[in-house]
Amino acid sequence: MSADPDDSAAARTFGEGLALRATLVRQGTRSVLVFRTDLFVGIVSTLLRVVLVLLVWRAVYGDRTEVSGIAREDAIGYAVLGVLFAAAMQPWQFSSLRDRVRTGNVVFDIMRPVGLITQSTADQLGTTLASLPKAVVGLTLALVLGVVPGPSTAWQTVAFAVSSLLGLVIAIQCNLIVGLTAFWTTEIGGAYLVYGMAAAFCSGSLIPLWLMPDGLAAVLRALPFSAQIFTPLSIWFDRDPGWNVLGELALQAGWIVVLALAAHLVWLRALRRTVINGG
Amino acid sequence: MAETDATVLPGTRPVPPGWVRQWWILWRTAIRSSIIYRGNLVLMILGSAALQGTQLLFIGVLLDRFGVIAGWSTAQIAFLYGLRLTAHGVSTCLFGQHQYADYAVRLGEYDRFLLRPVNPMLQLLTRAFNLGTFGDLALGLGILITAVTLAPIDWTPWLVLFTVAAVIGGGLVEAGLQIGLSAITFRLGSTRTLRITVDNMFTDFGAYPLPVFGTAGIVALTFALPLAFVAYLPATVVLGKTAELLVPVWFAAAAPLAGPLLLWAGWAFFMRQSRHYESPGA
């Protein structure tokens, strides 16, 4: 991740810093699990989405086994995995950064020893961790229903795992950058929604880019969103995963670097522009 | 001590107006407040529209590739979608503040509703107004009107009236359900996620003709979750697709009536549960 100007690493041992970060991740986790209903309902909601997506795609294919070169099982499997990825990576619990800026509590964040970026990241990681249960439950249902195909080779599994992690990193970075804009406009509930929806669609979690109109697909490939979900999923559904997979992974790594730079720049700007809104 | 009635109530005590007038006063006030404190209105409407936009994009791409969904053409799907979205707009525009029931009850705002000679639910629904809800309404109407021009429907005055009733009734179904759910906050704390899940189900599942979900799905989405009454059942009547119905045609034709019924039930349930209100703060 980007270097934080606030981290005075010399003042702390590595172990201390790690412990601190672990605490922040736990706090992020807890904030999502705080209400019991939240957890149960999150699971139910994911299960429902899995069922919905399965039925819609089945209905849409009708009796056809293949459309535009995409096999029916693949389309359904993709859609289901897309739902699970979205559940884990794009939770509705956005970083509390926005609220903290609005109430002015962000001052304390800036003053804390661990940098704001590290903190937001830990927050997001925690949130993702907390979302894992529902993704796992959804996956279980998908496996029980037999709608998700297994991997073809061990290499594919490894590549898929790596790609998913990279995709998660990219998602966190994107969320972070959008979150930082809270320093400029404090009333951006609408902007968050737009971003969330754009991310959901453009990441390919809803529809594989193969099935989109060609122009649209080309545009989306050029954006970082597709690298969050479409890339790992396309690896999973690749009939013949060879060296081209490395290309995809490299692309993801590239995005990570670019986004890290962008985040750093935005962060520096944000520091300069700190506006404290009294409550 | 003398009889209190005589000392306390001389002839002319003010009499509150009826609930319709009270609703109108509070409604106007909420709109005025929302215009003053509107934040970024464009962004609000944008956000509201973006939510629907993603789904539209999804369905749009599907129809582009597959042409037909469960035997419903693009125009027919559009009609269904427009009907549901407009009903949703009616619900959020008039009753949308139900989502703050949690907030009001847990932070004590509900206190003040109990101290005035106005129905507390009425006050809750008019506590504020979200200008962004006009976005949903406008988008829904836009889609509905577009679909109407594209779809081959035999319009009669009765059918027009029916469509209007369906929109309003559909809105009341959603509102009544959500109000009933928000009543749980008096007993169990936060219901926010539950209500959001129901809202998402209405949005996600409501976009498709119910046969997509199989027989089990149709039954569930008619009697477990009253989604069918919002748009699907009325749409089959208007579009002449009543042949695919599992329920009798008269049932589908009576769908708009489910709205007032559910609203009344949800409202009554809420008022009943409000006895368990525990005003926070010492």
Place this chain on the structure above:
Amino acid sequence: MSLIVADDLVKEFSRPVRAEGAFAGVRSLFTTKRVTNRAVDGVSLRIEPGEIVGYLGPNGAGKSTTIKMLTGVLVPTSGTVTVNGIVPWRDRSANARTIGAVFGQRTQLWLDLPLRDSFDVLAKLYGVGPFAYRRTLDEFVDLLDMGSFLDRPARNLSLGQRMRGDLVAAMLHEPPVLYLDEPTVGLDVVAKARIREFIRERNRTAGTTVLLTTHDIGDVEQLCDRVVIIDDGRTLFDGDLGALRRTYLPHRTLTVELSEPEPHGWSIDDVHHAGTRAHHEATLLELRFDPGVVSTSEAISRTTATLPVADLTVREPELEEVITEIYTAREVRRVG
């Protein structure tokens, strides 16, 4: 029959118990154990029309909970309450027309609208006729000196201004009963004086019955004929201020300024030496006596006979001392 009648009011709140220890968070998801807290434990009250009653007690004593039951915000777990024959939580609308309520921390004003607009809306909601509204509003604005900020959004008002606004809002429909929950907390001296004057005025001209909870001794001294003290959900004391003093601190203080240095080894029958303090260049002696044992005039004559008195004042115990004594005794009871 009294105006406000409360009999054996009880209010219990129950909470799920939070698990402790390992995996506390996860285990809490499955716990069903609840713990019950009795905030009010059998409070009875009778208030006559025209009274101003102070309701005191330490934090957490159950004051706010009692008031919430009286106003109908909370439904009692058991016990009955009627206000002018109306059961508040059952006939909310009728009750709302009879009462006005100001809860210190919560406002009922519309924050984004000018103060005046909030009043307009409320007047219409209550059905106050335009003529009565105009007259009442002018009178209140005058009494509370609010003309300068009537057109400002409530959000931009200072605490004192907002409290006055809430007070007016509560009284627009001229209710015979007024409930105040910590109305002067956080206000400066001038604001407090204004609000107290308003309450006194309404009580005097319109006969408004007032029940106010407060921590402010000044409120009690300047407004209340009668005081009810509650602690741990139970009534400790219910009577007028004189009775309060007599019950808890049955003594009078004689402050004596000496004209000469204090003599050695002096003593006075039934008058106790409570303390000595220096004041400028003189010495002041604080003497105490129980008026039930020795009359004031007798105590004074014995004192002047024994000591070289230059000046002398008699006073009753400060209300603050009394209240402190009660709260301290509670601590003693708790610890001992």
